[in-house]
Amino acid sequence: MRKRVNIRMSGLGGQGVVTSAHVLATAASKDGKNAISNPFFGAEKRMAPAESYVRIAGERIYDRGELVYPDVIMIFHPTVITLGKCYTMPFYDGIKKGGMLIINTDKPIALSDDDYRFFEENEIPIFNVPATTLAVEIAGTELATNMGMLGALMGATKLVSMESMEAAIQDRFGKKYVASGGTATLDEAIKKKFAKKEQLLKKNMETIRQVYELGAEWIETIKSPVLA
Amino acid sequence: MDSKSLIGTRNKIGQKIVDPDYLFYEAPRERYFMTGSEVVREAIRRASVDVSISYPITPQSEAAAMVGDLWVEGYVGEYFRGENEFAVMSECAGASFGGARVFTTTSGPGTLRAYENFPMWVGSRLPIMLNMMVRGVNSPLSIQPDTLEIGLIIDTGMLIWHAETAQDFFDYLLKGFIVAEEPDVHLPIAVCIDGFFVSHTKDDVYIPSADLALPTYDPYRSPVVCMDMESPPVRMMRDPFVMKSNYISYATQASWQQETRAACERSRKHTIRLIGGLIEEENSDADILIVSSGTAVAQGREAARLLAEEGIRVGIVKIKTIRPFPYEEIKQATKDARLIFVPEFNVAGWMAREIKACIPDNHRVIAGPHVAGGMTMPPEVIVEEIKKVLATQKEAVHE
Numbered sequence A: 001m002r003k004r005v006n007i008r009m010s011g012l013g014g015q016g017v018v019t020s021a022h023v024l025a026t027a028a029s030k031d032g033k034n035a036i037s038n039p040f041f042g043a044e045k046r047m048a049p050a051e052s053y054v055r056i057a058g059e060r061i062y063d064r065g066e067l068v069y070p071d072v073i074m075i076f077h078p079t080v081i082t083l084g085k086c087y088t089m090p091f092y093d094g095i096k097k098g099g100m101l102i103i104n105t106d107k108p109i110a111l112s113d114d115d116y117r118f119f120e121e122n123e124i125p126i127f128n129v130p131a132t133t134l135a136v137e138i139a140g141t142e143l144a145t146n147m148g149m150l151g152a153l154m155g156a157t158k159l160v161s162m163e164s165m166e167a168a169i170q171d172r173f174g175k176k177y178v179a180s181g182g183t184a185t186l187d188e189a190i191k192k193k194f195a196k197k198e199q200l201l202k203k204n205m206e207t208i209r210q211v212y213e214l215g216a217e218w219i220e221t222i223k224s225p226v227l228a
Numbered sequence B: 001m002d003s004k005s006l007i008g009t010r011n012k013i014g015q016k017i018v019d020p021d022y023l024f025y026e027a028p029r030e031r032y033f034m035t036g037s038e039v040v041r042e043a044i045r046r047a048s049v050d051v052s053i054s055y056p057i058t059p060q061s062e063a064a065a066m067v068g069d070l071w072v073e074g075y076v077g078e079y080f081r082g083e084n085e086f087a088v089m090s091e092c093a094g095a096s097f098g099g100a101r102v103f104t105t106t107s108g109p110g111t112l113r114a115y116e117n118f119p120m121w122v123g124s125r126l127p128i129m130l131n132m133m134v135r136g137v138n139s140p141l142s143i144q145p146d147t148l149e150i151g152l153i154i155d156t157g158m159l160i161w162h163a164e165t166a167q168d169f170f171d172y173l174l175k176g177f178i179v180a181e182e183p184d185v186h187l188p189i190a191v192c193i194d195g196f197f198v199s200h201t202k203d204d205v206y207i208p209s210a211d212l213a214l215p216t217y218d219p220y221r222s223p224v225v226c227m228d229m230e231s232p233p234v235r236m237m238r239d240p241f242v243m244k245s246n247y248i249s250y251a252t253q254a255s256w257q258q259e260t261r262a263a264c265e266r267s268r269k270h271t272i273r274l275i276g277g278l279i280e281e282e283n284s285d286a287d288i289l290i291v292s293s294g295t296a297v298a299q300g301r302e303a304a305r306l307l308a309e310e311g312i313r314v315g316i317v318k319i320k321t322i323r324p325f326p327y328e329e330i331k332q333a334t335k336d337a338r339l340i341f342v343p344e345f346n347v348a349g350w351m352a353r354e355i356k357a358c359i360p361d362n363h364r365v366i367a368g369p370h371v372a373g374g375m376t377m378p379p380e381v382i383v384e385e386i387k388k389v390l391a392t393q394k395e396a397v398h399e
Helices: A017-030 A078-082 A113-121 A131-138 A142-157 A162-173 A181-193 A197-220 B020-026 B036-045 B061-073 B085-097 B108-114 B117-123 B148-153 B166-180 B234-238 B247-275 B295-309 B327-333 B350-356 B379-398
Strands: A004-012 A034-041 A049-057 A072-075 A100-104 A126-129 B029-034 B051-054 B078-081 B102-106 B129-134 B159-162 B189-194 B203-208 B279-282 B288-292 B314-319 B321-323 B339-341
Touching: A004 A017, A004 A078, A004 A142, A017 A034, A017 A049, A017 A142, A017 A162, A017 B029, A072 A078, A072 A142, A078 A100, A100 A142, A126 A142, A126 A197, A131 A142, A131 A197, A142 A162, A142 A181, A142 A197, A162 A197, A181 A197, B020 B166, B029 B036, B036 B061, B036 B166, B036 B203, B051 B061, B051 B085, B061 B078, B061 B102, B085 B102, B085 B108, B085 B117, B102 B108, B108 B129, B108 B148, B117 B247, B129 B148, B129 B166, B148 B159, B148 B189, B148 B350, B159 B166, B159 B247, B166 B189, B166 B203, B166 B247, B247 B321, B279 B327, B288 B295, B288 B327, B288 B379, B295 B314, B295 B379, B314 B327, B339 B379
Parallel strands: A004 A072, A072 A100, A100 A126, B051 B078, B051 B102, B102 B129, B129 B189, B159 B189, B288 B314, B288 B339
Antiparallel strands: A004 A049, A034 A049, B029 B203, B159 B321, B279 B314
């Protein structure tokens, strides 16, 4: 594994991109690693481009802000690519050699020959994962898409332990959390979906665990040394 | 009652009032992973704040809302939302005149809307704690980090500290009250952080128990008489000297302005003791230095790490206080440097101007790189700038 892993998450407002970054970094911190996470967004509105960044390392991390040279890019919605709802163009701009792409989509998105040549030359495998479809199947709500994406990342990279992830999820959803208006509204919406808070936590973890398995299976099929 | 006599007692919510030095240096601390907004909540929980007033503006809204929660829980005496930022800062003045410890937060356009109050706070010797979570103030509109806002308040007469990390932020918020309230200082203090880069970023921070709190503010240690209509500063507001063009009015203005500036300089000794100096140096004997404040330092540290991997040694000088400005410290720390890079998150380059004004041979200062309007400064951009300048110099030698 690299000395430092930089993860860029691109998605749409309301998908939980910011929440995923904070939860992942919290889990890494609980694992005893150094981590730092921060979001970047404009005026908060649903469906507008939103990004967040996580940096994980053994050493103290000072770097913060927009992540220009990521090791892993996670695309939370196909339109980030197809409609350019992205802070960078192309969506994989700056990705490091031997990095990884995780895309939430039911079927592979048609990219140009130049794109595929770039991925091949730079040994960047693509993991297409139907995170939203799985979220609806497992948790009964597309609001768990971000949990699916975290599961995919964890299975493919083993960056954080499942115990720490569970503790981080408990931190975020298990107690009172002060957030901006938009986030608070969504928090309320997801809580209404479940009769009890424990059920919400359980469904989130179930989504993570099931998609984790897919990630772990996928990485076995990749020959090039990912994140080495 | 002298607030020192409260040490060892419990406040109404049950926290133990402790000596500030105990809270800062001796009380056991635990590691937390939290955002800058949460850091505000935890610092203010321990700060025995009497009054907090704010108005929502990104990126400080979350922090202000969390202080509201503290009021609900009973940790803060009074809390309300003002009509706008100008009203908020005026209301803060009223509370402070009345002898309260006052905390407020603002950002970007809010800071500018409130601006008129800052030199008024200074002249009135009100030790208000202002947390500025800085962001863009220009059009096109930006809610993202930009430090132009700090450059715009540097001559208001306030103490201005600039935190780099969540840990700095927590410590500066608590220690800032102590320095600002010293009788020979007794000035407002702006504790600045870069919006989003600190306010919305989760980072490690070590925090003492929530069972401990600072002694309350003691208004009887104020160097000016509380709300006395016949003495400065209220005398000057009640019956402005500007109305009387005579020698006494000019002399009063001149001497009082000098006194408030001198008070800012007098904060040095308290600040040096509490935050370990006005600057922090790392390999400052290097030929090449990065000198700046806030997130620019954080990015500078990463740039120095990347350059070290290539065998280029770069030192760091972190400026913790913008006012008082560490003129002498910077002069000493940079005396052997051949090149002094000043990365900044604003288009104006005010920090480079400040540094140029206090060191000899200031052609050594390279004002940059700069980003503005909410752009990020990846360490690679600083690396590129340093290499570009080094390459130009090499060419010059060969010619």
